Every structure is written in structure tokens, then in C-alpha cells.
Amino acid sequence: AQSVTQLGSHVSVSEGALVLLRCNYSSSVPPYLFWYVQYPNQGLQLLLKYTSAATLVKGINGFEAEFKKSETSFHLTKPSAHMSDAAEYFCAVSDPSNQFYFGTGTSLTVIP
Amino acid sequence: DAMVIQNPRYQVTQFGKPVTLSCSQTLNHNVMYWYQQKSSQAPKLLFHYYDKDFNNEADTPDNFQSRRPNTSFCFLDIRSPGLGDAAMYLCATSREQGWGYTFGSGTRLTVV
Numbered sequence: 001a002q003s004v005t006q007l008g009s010h011v012s013v014s015e016g017a018l019v020l021l022r023c024n025y026s027s028s029v030p031p032y033l034f035w036y037v038q039y040p041n042q043g044l045q046l047l048l049k050y051t052s053a054a055t056l057v058k059g060i061n062g063f064e065a066e067f068k069k070s071e072t073s074f075h076l077t078k079p080s081a082h083m084s085d086a087a088e089y090f091c092a093v094s095d096p097s098n099q100f101y102f103g104t105g106t107s108l109t110v111i112p
Numbered sequence: 113d114a115m116v117i118q119n120p121r122y123q124v125t126q127f128g129k130p131v132t133l134s135c136s137q138t139l140n141h142n143v144m145y146w147y148q149q150k151s152s153q154a155p156k157l158l159f160h161y162y163d164k165d166f167n168n169e170a171d172t173p174d175n176f177q178s179r180r181p182n183t184s185f186c187f188l189d190i191r192s193p194g195l196g197d198a199a200m201y202l203c204a205t206s207r208e209q210g211w212g213y214t215f216g217s218g219t220r221l222t223v224v
Contacts, residue, residue: 009152034212043118043202043215044155090154094211102154 002027002095006103014111019063019078021106023091026072033074034092035065038105044090050074061085086110115139118203118216125193125223133188133219135203143209144186146178147202149218155202161186162209190221198223 007022025031032051036044048059055067061084065076074091091103116137125131135144143162147155159168161180175197177189190197200220204213 032211036215041121041200041218041220043116043217044204044213045215046212049212094209100157100209100213104154105152107152 002031002093002099002101004091004093004101004103006089006091006106008106009104010107010109012109012111013081015083016080019076019081019085019108021076021089021091021108023065023074023076023103024072025074025091025093027093027095032094033065033067034094035059035063035074035076036090036092037061038088038090040087047076047089081108081110083110083112116203116205116214116216118201118219120219121217122220123222125190125221127195127223128192131190131193131221133190133201133203133221135186135188135216136184137186137203137205137214138184139205139207139214140183141205141207141214143206144180145204145206145213146176146186146188147204149200149202151199158188160209193221193223195223197221 003026005024034049035047038044047063048057050057050067058064063078088105090105094100119134145160146158149155158172179187200218202218203216206213
């Protein structure tokens, strides 16, 4: 079975600073990879996904993520944090058997 | 816009009183999922339907049941809610298993 590890359950950044949320997966076969954002009392919204095309994936709200096979990583970045980025972020992976796995989530706080 | 709609957004039920949560989709996706999400945790898959085929996760309590009368609708029935069942319940759809999900806004269930 796959596992998805999100390092850092809580991340705080200053407004305007770089956002870096880490995600590592376990798989010998490149899977599909996803980042979702969840605002309080809301469902999950897809930010971006990697499906074996370009390794640098651009998503909504200025986020992007880079698939690095050698590091089995799919870290999420944004050059400049906005207050509206404060939310819970989930990394997820689907494997060749079509099972879908979520990471445990990272709560992002943006400090004015 | 094509979407996934969950009703109600907030549901309060009494301990032991059956409750039904509903989900509808206009995406015509084959797969519909129900997830349970407790505070500060990742969503946990309860079951899913691939078309009319029902798939129960091994650790989903018998207290939880689901119905999918047609492609567009899926229901989650909790036969005898306990205090531990208070959570956010998320419905999601995907065209095929393992593809990216589209989530509804969730139903926050409170058990009193």
C-alpha cells in the first residue's frame, strides 16, 4: 500500500514570504499526485495534480509543485503568501491499483 | 457549473436517532465516495460506489450504510449515531477510480 507523508502538521509563514509544504510518497511506480486545500467548514478543493506529464505543475491561486522521482517528493510552493492562503493542505496519491491515499495534512498559518 | 452538492451543510441529530445525509452530482462521474473527517485529521474513506457496485472499507462500522439510487445521487445513512460519529462527512466523485476527486462542501454532523 502507498503511504503519503506530509512533514510538518503546522507551518507558519509571514505574509509575502515563500510557502513550502512538503510531501513525500512511497512508490516504485510513479503515481498520480495531488494537492488539495481545505478552508474551515468546507470540502476539499483541488489545487493541482501531476499525471506523468510535465514535472513542474502549476495550479490555482499561484501554487505550484514539482515532481521529483529521485526524491519521491511532490512539495507545494508559492512565492508570496497571502492571508487568504491560510487553510489546511492535503497531499494525496493514487497508485496503479487505483487506490487513493491522503496525507495527514498541513495547517498553514499566515502571519500579517 | 457542474458540481457536487451536499445537503444539509449542518446537521444536528440526537444520540441513537437515524440520520441521512445526501449528495448529488451533475458531473456524470462513475464513482462516488463518502469520507468521514474528524477534527484536524485527514479524510477517512467509508465506502464508494463504482456505478452501482458498492465497496465497503473493511473498518467501516456496520452503523454506516449507503445507497445510490441513480448516477446522480448518493446517500449516507447512520442508523444509530453515537457521540463518536460527530464529524464532517464529505462526498466526492471521480470519473474513474484513482483520478482526482471533486468534493462537495461537506455536512457537519453534530450528535447531542
